[in-house]
Amino acid sequence: MYHFIINLKARSGRGKQIWFLVEKTLKEKGIPYCSYFTKYPSHASELAKQLSLHTEPRNIIAVGGDGTVNEVINGLIPNDNITLGYIPAGSSNDLARSLSISPLPLNALETILNSKNILLHDIGKLECNELKRNFMVSCGIGFDAAICHEAMTSKIKKVFNKLKLGKLTYVGIALKQLLFYQPQYGTITLDNMKKFEFSNILFISIQNHKYEGGGFMFCPDAKAVDQILDVCIIENIPKLKILSLLPSAFKGNHIKHRGVHVMKGRQIEIQMEKPLAVHVDGEPCGMQNSINISCNPKKIQFLTN
Ligand SMILES: Nc1ncnc2c1ncn2[C@@H]1O[C@H](COP(=O)(O)OP(=O)(O)OP(=O)(O)O)[C@@H](O)[C@H]1O
Numbered sequence: 001m002y003h004f005i006i007n008l009k010a011r012s013g014r015g016k017q018i019w020f021l022v023e024k025t026l027k028e029k030g031i032p033y034c035s036y037f038t039k040y041p042s043h044a045s046e047l048a049k050q051l052s053l054h055t056e057p058r059n060i061i062a063v064g065g066d067g068t069v070n071e072v073i074n075g076l077i078p079n080d081n082i083t084l085g086y087i088p089a090g091s092s093n094d095l096a097r098s099l100s101i102s103p104l105p106l107n108a109l110e111t112i113l114n115s116k117n118i119l120l121h122d123i124g125k126l127e128c129n130e131l132k133r134n135f136m137v138s139c140g141i142g143f144d145a146a147i148c149h150e151a152m153t154s155k156i157k158k159v160f161n162k163l164k165l166g167k168l169t170y171v172g173i174a175l176k177q178l179l180f181y182q183p184q185y186g187t188i189t190l191d192n193m194k195k196f197e198f199s200n201i202l203f204i205s206i207q208n209h210k211y212e213g214g215g216f217m218f219c220p221d222a223k224a225v226d227q228i229l230d231v232c233i234i235e236n237i238p239k240l241k242i243l244s245l246l247p248s249a250f251k252g253n254h255i256k257h258r259g260v261h262v263m264k265g266r267q268i269e270i271q272m273e274k275p276l277a278v279h280v281d282g283e284p285c286g287m288q289n290s291i292n293i294s295c296n297p298k299k300i301q302f303l304t305n
Contacts, residue, residue: 001056002026002033002085002112005047005072007064009038010089015064018089018105022063025106031113044068045075052077059083059303061112065090066137070281073123074134078298084121085112085303091214092170092282094137098209098224099304115303122224123296124208126280128288134296135280136224138212141270141291142184142203143234145277146177147213149284170214174246178239186272188233190265198235198261202242205232206268206293210252213282219262220252227295229268233261268293 008016019035026033036047044062048071051060060082062072069086076082087108088096095101099119102108124135133139150173183200190196208224210217219230237245237259248254255262275287 002031002059002061003051004033004035004061004063005038005044005051005068006035007038007044007068007089010064010068011091015089018087019063021105022087022109025109029113038064038068038071042071044071048072048075049077052079052082055081057081057083059085059112061085061087063087063089066092066095066281067283069095069136070134070283073136073300076300078123078296078300080301083118083301083303085115087112094209094211094214095281097211097215098137099302101304111305112303115305117304119302119304120225120299121302122208122227123298123300124206124229124280124293125296126278126285126291126293128278128285128291131285131288133280133283133285135208137209137281138205138207138218139278139280139285139291139293140203140205140212141272141278141288142201142276143177143181144203144205144213145279145284146181147173148279148282149277150177151282152284178242181239183235184273184276186270188231188263189269189271190231190263191267192269196233196261196263198233200236201272202234202237204234204270206230207232208295216246216249217252218249218254220255221262221264228264228266229293229295231261231263231265231268233263235259235261266294 062069126139186201207219207222210222218232222230272289275289278285278288
C-alpha cells in the first residue's frame with residue numbers, strides 16, 4: 001500500500017498542482033493509496049511516525065521539497081517494513097538531483113510504482129545540546145545556513161516561486177548575506193582524532209549527497225550509502241572571490257581553489273567561536289557554536305529505479 005505525505009505548500013503552492021497530477025494517475029491506474037496533507041510545519045514528522053508504528057509493509061511517499069522529506073525522516077521509525085519514496089515538488093530539490101529522481105512528477109511516480117531496487121540510504125544525524133535532527137542531504141553551519149534562515153521568512157521567495165524564479169530569491173539573499181557576513185575562527189575534529197583549525201570560515205557543509213543549496217556540488221565525492229560524511233569548508237577567501245568561486249561549485253570545480261577544503265569522516269565535531277546559523281536539509285536549526293554530526297547506524301530503505 002502507498003501512503004502519500006503531501007506538502008501542498010511546497011514551492012509556494014506548486015505542491016498542489018503536482019499532487020493533482022499524481023492522484024489522477026493513481027486513480028486511472030487503480031492503484032490503492034492513502035493521502036495525508038501536512039497542515040502545519042513539522043506535521044509531516046507526526047504523520048510519518050504514526051505510519052511507521054504499524055507492522056504491515058508500507059511504502060511512505062513524500063511529496064514536497066527537501067524540507068518535507070527531512071520532516072518525514074525525522075518522524076519515521078526506520079524498520080524493515082518501511083520503504084520511502086519521493087516525488088519532488090520543492091524549489092531546490094537537491095535530494096532528487098543527487099538520486100537522479102525525475103523532476104517530472106509522473107516520471108518520479110513511475111519510478112516508485114515500478115521500483116525494483118531498494119537503496120539502503122544513510123541518514124545523517126546532527127546533535128547539539130538538546131537538539132537532535134536527522135538529515136538526508138546535508139547539514140551546515142555559517143553562511144549557507146544563514147541564507148536558509150532568511151529564505152524561510154522571505155516574502156519575496158513566495159512571490160518569486162509563483163513566477164518560477166525561486167532560485168533568484170536565493171541569489172538575492174546570498175548576495176545580501178555575503179555583504180554583511182563576518183567569517184569566523186573555528187575547529188573541526190574528524191573521528192575524534194584529526195583536529196583542523198581555520199581562521200576565517202565562511203561556512204562548513206557536511207553532506208550525505210554531492211549536491212546541496214539548490215545544485216551546488218560542494219562535495220563531489222559524497223555517497224549516501226557508505227556511512228561516511230563528506231565535508232566542505234570554505235575559509236579565508238576574499239568576498240569578491242567568493243562570487244567567482246560559487247558558480248564553479250555547480251560542477252564541483254571549486255575544490256581546486258585555495259581556501260576550499262574537502263574531507264571525510266564518520267564523526268564530525270565543529271566548534272565555532274560564536275553561535276552561527278545551522279541548517280539540516282535547508283531547514284533552520286537555530287544559532288549554535290558547537291555541533292556534532294554522524295550517521296545513524298540504522299539506514300532507510302529508499303525506492304529507486
Ligand atoms: N501546511 C503547511 N503550512 C505551512 N508550512 C508548511 C505546511 N506543511 C509543511 N510546511 C513547511 O513547508 C516548509 C518547506 O517545505 P519544502 O522544503 O518541502 O518546500 P520548499 O521550501 O518549496 O522546497 P525546497 O526545500 O526544496 O527549497 C517546511 O519547513 C515545512 O515545515
